[in-house]
Amino acid sequence: MSASPVVEEKPVLPPKVEREVKTKADRTSWLVALGGSIGTTMTGLLGAQWQTVLAIGGVSLVALALIILLRGQIMAAVREIRAGVEG
Numbered sequence: 001m002s003a004s005p006v007v008e009e010k011p012v013l014p015p016k017v018e019r020e021v022k023t024k025a026d027r028t029s030w031l032v033a034l035g036g037s038i039g040t041t042m043t044g045l046l047g048a049q050w051q052t053v054l055a056i057g058g059v060s061l062v063a064l065a066l067i068i069l070l071r072g073q074i075m076a077a078v079r080e081i082r083a084g085v086e087g
Helices: 015-045 050-086
Strands: none
């Protein structure tokens, strides 16, 4: 009598998850960049002081930089989860 091999099913993280995270991060960065550009332009055109225009532009740039930096960390976390699930 031969023993049947034990088959262990492992959950697999689909590649679609990684693509979805990347797409959402890209979309968010575009929205922040567009919002910051529009906000800076409108305050400048509506006669705000130069300090106000500079502050709005600076906040927009910082927000965009944070999203770009966090995108890399989120993608690394997704890859780490995938490696843990598959391996």
